[in-house]
Each structure stands twice: as structure tokens, then as C-alpha cells.
Amino acid sequence: MAKFNPSRLKLARTRRGLTMTALAKKAGLSLRMIVDYEKDYCLYEPSEQTIASFVDVLKYPADFFFGEDIESIDPSTVSFRSLKKMTSAQEGAAIGAGQLGLIVSDYFEQYFKLPELNLIDLRGETPESAARALRDYWKLGSKSIFNMVHLLEMNGIKVFSLSENTAEVDAYSFWKAGKAYVFLNNQKTAERSRFDAAHELGHLVLHKHGTPQGKDIEIEANEFASAFLMPKENILAAKMRNPSLDAVLQLRHNWKVSTFALIYRMRQAGALTTWQYNNLVREASARGFRLREDQVMERERSMIIDSLLDALADDGITLPVISRQLNIPVGELSNLLFRFGLIQSI
Structure with missing residues (x-):
């Protein structure tokens, strides 16, 4: 017969973003019980009612708590x-x-x-x-x-x-x-x-x-x-002497990156002067590209x-x-x- 596995209780609890205190409160158990159930060597098996409480709170099936050790x-x-x-x-x-x-x-x-x-x-x-x-x-x-x-x-x-x-x-x-x-x-x-x-x-x-x-x-x-x-x-091969934001938008589709990622890369690669970079950043920000792109990829x-x-x-x-x-x-x-x-x- 499979035995209750503490590592599985801990995994289900952490996946739900709960502390041991929060789980205890939601499951109607004492904190001491939860601590004991999560110890590497659990001294006693949870009752069927306790397992049912874990299932209700954590939304994991009962059999999950009785499997092999979780890596x-x-x-x-x-x-x-x-x-x-x-x-x-x-x-x-x-x-x-x-x-x-x-x-x-x-x-x-x-x-x-x-x-x-x-x-x-x-x-x-x-x-x-x-x-x-x-x-x-x-x-x-x-x-x-x-x-x-x-x-x-x-x-x-x-x-x-x-x-x-x-x-x-x-x-x-x-x-x-x-x-x-x-x-x-x-x-x-x-x-x-x-x-x-x-x-x-x-x-x-x-x-x-x-x-x-x-x-x-x-x-x-x-x-x-x-x-x-x-x-x-490839960035340098584009050779945009006076790069416009619309030209950058066309290029970004080649590499499937965000507008700002491409502008930053162009500056890093030496394809933009500081003045060009700052202008593109200002225009891209004004046109809302920090929050969304011109087309959905x-x-x-x-x-x-x-x-x-x-x-x-x-x-x-x-x-x-x-x-x-x-x-x-x-x-x-x-x-x-x-x-x-x-x-x-x-």
C-alpha cells in the first residue's frame, strides 16, 4: 500500500502559493500538523478526512499525495x-x-x-x-x-x-x-x-x-x-544613414523582436549615434511601443x-x-x- 509522501504535499502547497500557516487555516488543521506532514519522515499518516481537506484546498487529486518522491x-x-x-x-x-x-x-x-x-x-x-x-x-x-x-x-x-x-x-x-x-x-x-x-x-x-x-x-x-x-x-548591413522609426519597425519583423530591443541593439552594434538613438527612443515611447507593438506577433x-x-x-x-x-x-x-x-x- 502506498504511503503518504510529504514532498508531494509541499509541492502542491507551494504551487498554490500557500504558506504552511495559510494551508492550515484553509484546511481547518493546526500549523503543527502541517509541519509534521511535510517533514521528510512523517511519523503518522493523515486521515482520509485530512486528505480530503488537502484535495479541496489544493485542487490536487488524493492519489497525488501517495506517489514517489518528488525530485x-x-x-x-x-x-x-x-x-x-x-x-x-x-x-x-x-x-x-x-x-x-x-x-x-x-x-x-x-x-x-x-x-x-x-x-x-x-x-x-x-x-x-x-x-x-x-x-x-x-x-x-x-x-x-x-x-x-x-x-x-x-x-x-x-x-x-x-x-x-x-x-x-x-x-x-x-x-x-x-x-x-x-x-x-x-x-x-x-x-x-x-x-x-x-x-x-x-x-x-x-x-x-x-x-x-x-x-x-x-x-x-x-x-x-x-x-x-x-x-x-546583419544590423550593420542595414546601413540606415538617417533611420526613421518606421524603418526600424520594418526591420524588427525580420528578427521578430520588440521595437525597443532592436533600437537598443542598433545602438550597441554601432549602427546609431547617441542622438539618433535618443530620438528613436523618444518617438517609440510617444507612440506607445513600450506597452504594445505595431502588429501582434x-x-x-x-x-x-x-x-x-x-x-x-x-x-x-x-x-x-x-x-x-x-x-x-x-x-x-x-x-x-x-x-x-x-x-x-x-
């Missing part, structure tokens, strides 16, 4: 961008999504042979040279990247989506057991999410096996993303996950079936698998 993720290895601004609840919920991603990744690997990891360690390189080296390694040349999510997946990086409704969790990445993972917040604009994917790729190659937190590290990842998405030689999603789910569905293994097999709510799975807007019930 942990060391927060120090996760590339959170705004760690100082994040609450402990936000950090715990985001890491919880990563733990669910590990479970789903293992599930897929039971059925399919997925692309092997194809990354190089570029620690010690400048962001510009690292971006160029990785493009060369992947034989991308200087062409625009059609789909960042698919590019990462083709090279063995596990990519999942997030539904964290907070600006503090843009995206994050980490290494685990020799595998690389990236989680992208689907609440962001398509251009921002694409840039986030390149940013996290920068962390994976520049800061392998542990991402020291800090502003300098984030600047490096941003500079890598900018150089990776918009190669310097289609959001990138995982092509591999789509293929895997289609193949499983052919055998009758639909998302609700996977939900029951893993005892993970359908809503959690849909949020992880780029299935936005699907039902959120268990």
Missing part, C-alpha cells in the same frame, strides 16, 4: 531574473512548476526518444562572442531564427511554459542531472517570450551548473540574447510537445488520461505544455 530543485541553480523582487511564495510556486516539468519530461521519455542535448560550455566568453560561437556551432549563420522554442528543443533543451501571473517570474532555466530546462511565462508578449528564451539560453551556456544571482549576470544574459537574435553583421509554442501529444492521442492517451496517470491536475499540465486556456479542474 528537488536547488533554488541556487535556477536563473530567476528578479529574485530580489520575488516573494518566497512566488519563488516556491515557480520552482514547483519546474518539479512538475521534471515529472512530465520523464513521462515523455518513457514513450519517445527525444533529441539529445547539443550545447557547448561557453563560460568565460563575452556575451557577443558566445552568441557568435553558438550560432556557428549550430550552423545558423547570421539568418533570422524562425522559432526560438523549436530551436532549443531541436538541440535537446527541455522547454515548458508557465502561467505565473506576475512580472517577477519572466522565465527561468536550470541544469538537472546533465539536462537543460527552460520555462517561459506565457503571460508575456510573444516578442518578450522569444527574447526570454534567448536570455535563458545565455544562462545555460554562460553560467552552466549554477547561476550566481546578480545584476551583472542578468546583463550578460540580455546581451547574449540580443546578439544571438540580432547578429551584429504569433506566440511561439513547442512543436515537439505538440507532436508528442498528437502521437499519444492516436493511442488514446489524451491530456486528461495523462492527468490521471500522473495524478497531476489537467490545468497544471496544460499550463506546462503550451495548452493555454484549457480546463483547470482536476
